Amino acid sequence: MDREQHRNVFIGISSGSIVQARDVHVHNTVAYPTPYQLPPDQAAFVGRSEHLEQLDDLASRNQETARTAVITGQPGVGKTALAVHWGHRAREQYPDGQLYVDLRGYDATGDPARWENVLEAFLQALGGPQLVIPASREAQKGLYHSMTSERRVLAILDNAASTDQVRSLIPPGARCLTLVTSRKGLPGLVARDGARRLTLDPLPTEHAVTFLTSIVAEHRIPEATMAQLAELCAGLPLALRIAAEHAANPGTRIERYIQELSDEQSRLDALDFSDDDTSTAVRAIFSWSYRALPHVPAPWSVTCHQHQSGHGGSARRRRRVSSAEGLVPACRRAPG
Numbered sequence: 001m002d003r004e005q006h007r008n009v010f011i012g013i014s015s016g017s018i019v020q021a022r023d024v025h026v027h028n029t030v031a032y033p034t035p036y037q038l039p040p041d042q043a044a045f046v047g048r049s050e051h052l053e054q055l056d057d058l059a060s061r062n063q064e065t066a067r068t069a070v071i072t073g074q075p076g077v078g079k080t081a082l083a084v085h086w087g088h089r090a091r092e093q094y095p096d097g098q099l100y101v102d103l104r105g106y107d108a109t110g111d112p113a114r115w116e117n118v119l120e121a122f123l124q125a126l127g128g129p130q131l132v133i134p135a136s137r138e139a140q141k142g143l144y145h146s147m148t149s150e151r152r153v154l155a156i157l158d159n160a161a162s163t164d165q166v167r168s169l170i171p172p173g174a175r176c177l178t179l180v181t182s183r184k185g186l187p188g189l190v191a192r193d194g195a196r197r198l199t200l201d202p203l204p205t206e207h208a209v210t211f212l213t214s215i216v217a218e219h220r221i222p223e224a225t226m227a228q229l230a231e232l233c234a235g236l237p238l239a240l241r242i243a244a245e246h247a248a249n250p251g252t253r254i255e256r257y258i259q260e261l262s263d264e265q266s267r268l269d270a271l272d273f274s275d276d277d278t279s280t281a282v283r284a285i286f287s288w289s290y291r292a293l294p295h296v297p298a299p300w301s302v303t304c305h306q307h308q309s310g311h312g313g314s315a316r317r318r319r320r321v322s323s324a325e326g327l328v329p330a331c332r333r334a335p336g
């Protein structure tokens with residue numbers, strides 16, 4: 001039987017009754033499409049070697065069940081950047097496809113992706129346009145299982161709001177690996193599904209300076225000033241990126257800019273961009289991040305509240321944390 005005949009057999013079965021669809025067997029000889037859905041990698045990725053090693057370790061494990069990691073941390077800390085960077089590094093280990101979806105768990109629009117729609121899109125991506133997707137959700141899950149059982153697929157489920165939103169999207173095949181990013185720790189996924197949790201902290205000063213230097217030419221700003229900038233951004237990658245882009249602008253007077261960043265009241269403006277899209281994103285992310293907290297009318301109040309409750313340790317650390325929180329995450333892609 002040639003390849004085309006194999007394909008016909010597969011399509012014939014999957015387009016039959018729901019019961020038949022669950023029994024689809026996927027053969028290596030079938031010419032399925034290979035989805036390459038990863039967003040582009042970071043131009044200059046810095047640090048995170050420990051986390052990259054932990055992901056390498058997870059990928060190299062011999063186990064009977066699917067491998068899953070939950071990458072968690074505050075908005076703008078670099079969850080998506082880490083997942084996508086590792087995905088590119090490990091691409092060759094997943095030759096049957098790399099799936100990616102932004103689940104919009106924290107979008108200001110309040111319109112998170114429905115897992116049912118994402119599952120259908122993943123099935124179509126793995127099976128090609130001719131694949132007939134069964135109507136029942138159970139049959140779709142069965143088909144997803146069958147289609148990934150023999151394949152090596154990487155899935156990145158970005159910005160997940162909850163365990164329920166991702167559970168059915170994890171490719172069940174034992175040779176597959178899934179990276180979930182979320183502001184939450186998703187304890188259900190860790191406890192019940194055996195996912196490994198990786199928590200990201202802001203970058204240490206050394207790496208923060210390397211990051212700044214990759215955007216701002218070193219000759220323009222002395223290293224001591226870079227370190228000051230890194231400190232004011234509390235090592236938060238998104239804040240570093242915004243500050244670096246401001247600093248890289250030839251029209252920016254760096255001493256004056258640092259002064260503005262040091263002044264909490266003007267920090268919001270100092271990290272804002274003039275273009276409408278980004279400014280809108282800044283405000284939207286601000287409102288979204290704090291919406292979930294009851295009795296807190298404005299972001300600055302959150303900072304004050306945390307100070308009063310002694311959150312964050314020393315006065316110096318508290319000032320830095322407050323800086324990071326006041327930095328207002330903003331970028332071309334909304335942080336998650």
Ligand SMILES: Nc1ncnc2c1ncn2[C@@H]1O[C@H](COP(=O)(O)OP(=O)(O)O)[C@@H](O)[C@H]1O
Pocket residue numbers: 042044045046047048073074075076077078079080081082181211237238241331334335336
């Ligand atoms: N390790 C890193 N090296 C270089 N840039 C990074 C790194 N981590 C994050 N960034 C950059 O910082 C910004 C915020 O990172 P992102 O991954 O979007 O955060 P999150 O997903 O946690 O909200 C992005 O512009 C990203 O490219």
Ligand SMILES: [Mg+2]
Pocket residue numbers: 079080081158159181334335336
């Ligand atoms: Mg993100």
